[in-house]
Amino acid sequence: MRVRAFLAIVLCKLLRFVSRLLHRGGTAMPGRWAQRICPGLLGILSRDVKVVVITGTNGKTTSARMIEQAFADEGKDYFANRSGANLLSGITTEFVMNSTLSGRCRKEYAVIECDEAASVSVFPLLKPRVIVVTNLFRDQLDRYGEVTHTLANVRTGIQGAPEATLCLNADCSLTASLADDLPNKHVFFGIEPGACPSGEKSELSDAPHCIRCKTEYQYDFITYGHLGAFRCPSCGYCRPAADYAVTDVTEQSAEGSVIVLNAHGKSCLAQVNLPALYNVYNAAGAVAAVTEMGLGTEAGIRAIEHFKCGFGRMENFALGKAGAKMMLVKNPAGCNQVLDFLCQIKKPFALVVCLNDRGADGTDVSWIYDAAFEKLVDCASYLGQLAVSGDRAADMAVRLKYAGVAPKALHIERDYEKLVSWIDAQEVPVFIIPTYTAMLELREAVIRKVGGDEFWV
Amino acid sequence: MKLKICHLYPDVLNLYGDGGNIRCLTRRLQWRGMEAELVKMPIGSHESLAGVDLVFIGGGQDFEQQVLLEDLHRGRDEELRAAIEDGVTVLAVCGGYQMLGAYYETYDGQRCDFIGALDLYTVGARKRMIGNYMFRCDDALGGMTVVGFENHSGRTRLGSGVQPLGTVLAGFGNNGEDKTEGAHYKNVFGTYSHGPMLPKNPDFADLLLRTALERRCGSAELAPLDDALERMAHAEMCARLERERA
Known part of the structure; x- marks a missing residue:
């Protein structure tokens, strides 16, 4: 095993070196080869690293940049997969590049965004401390299939990481259902009903029917898409109370938003450095993740005010x-x-x-x-x-x-x-x-x- | 002149851009100075199909199939069969197309009865048939080429009571084996071309409108439209599929 791991690491670093010589990214390909030589390499490299992983359909990269900012501000020794290579191969490359030839990771923390379909193979190897699930929407049917399949994938991935604390979007009926039947500790984040004007119920909801009993949901409040204060009139499944709750969106402009965030009962005013409501969700999820990683809520709130957005x-x-x-x-x-x-x-x-x-x-x-x-x-x-x-x-x-x-x-x-x-x-x-x-x-x-x-x- | 268009089950059969077909039919009528009255009939709707000229049925997710079947078997199935026999124009796509057949049998042998309006059935396979594809419609329908995107695991077999809608030129079609694509019966057009097939197949869109108008008014002259963009999108996909095949 040790010899295989060593060979895989050497090859991966070499391939990356050559890629960069050729002015290529070399973000996923080296890891793919390393993985082929030593399956499970990611598990070896991430053994002693405290990992926060972000998955979900939309907002992975932005959430990761917000969370990463808190680690940078707090002077933590960390790395992140910033390139967008978020499959097993890309994440493996990133770990190899931050490890010694003997397979010891040089960093204490890692902020990793992970493709939702890849979570099945990645989570059990990474054994993250914290898993953020931003939301689940219909996305690229040719690749992911139905959204309930994606949900099942993420659930199976989490089953391989029972120690992880889950930060779940309370307003997404699909995401919130991950708290069912999983032994993990979990917290919810969300936008409280009334925090902003309610959107209209979309005819094209990605999740119109109850995930537990298939009855049509009723909504008291909608932010956008199928996100909001859902409740099932038949089985009673409803939006859980949010531990990290945006209670007011006081200002929305082309530069950003001003929000009131209540974290575990304590309210504070915060600025989100990027415009649009979906970034308010990303911010609330990021504050939850930063807090659950032990960096403190204040670090999270500072981070969402001045982080650098992902490319594009x-x-x-x-x-x-x-x-x-x-x-x-x-x-x-x-x-x-x-x-x-x-x-x-x-x-x-x-x-x-x-x-x-x-x-x-x-x-x-x-x-x-x-x-x-x-x-x-x-x-x-x-x-x-x-x-x-x-x-x-x-x-x-x-x-x-x-x-x-x-x-x-x-x-x-x-x-x-x-x-x-x-x-x-x-x-x-x-x-x-x-x-x-x-x-x-x-x-x-x-x-x-x-x-x-x-x-x- | 006005056509009454019904979007059947827009709440669950809306998998990927299906609404684009409705938008296309509506616009192409309006651009010719005609009117379209759109009636949406979601699950639980008691509205009758009487007076409807054109029915659109889209594709859906497996998750909602049970809810859908329960609603169908509360009388909608009988009504649909009657409308089809009566010559109402129907465009049924992917899951909606399968639903008009006799049954769907899953890969592991579980059978689910559908409405049996068309002489065809579907058997699930392990390997999905996914990708851009193209087929040529039967000469009787005008022989136009249609480009689309298919994404299905069901393999559909046609009985003797229906004609194939066309012949596969690239891609899989009904089952990936016999080169047939879709089904045509009376004024029903069933196809695997999921999502918005009509905007980039203007000739096929007009075929549906003409069929519905002829039934309503006896004859139908459709004024030509400026379809330069539509034909560009159509031709580009044809060319790409030709290239890939070569």
């Missing part, structure tokens, strides 16, 4: 006369939140939508019809130029046409260099909403023009 997540670039903001979208729930954000701006803006259909994006682009692009018609008076790009630009153009956006206002530009020049020529702020691989490519083109970090930095 509301990331700002010095392009055009008024700047550009990139907002990654991966599924209808996330996309709707971004569209809501655009509708709130109430100032002239230009928009770029980049749709790819590669493995990491989901090969099925049907989901764009579940996202409410019709909202763009509501803010048509502010929406100026509109460009579509990516491998499936034509499908995106058709989607926008059927949403009611006049086809003449659509500019199809597949060449990223030209697209960046187009963005740079805009007089008003430009919002760019790309899918994952489109984000990576377009971001590279942007960086070639205006500078910035490579995605693995």
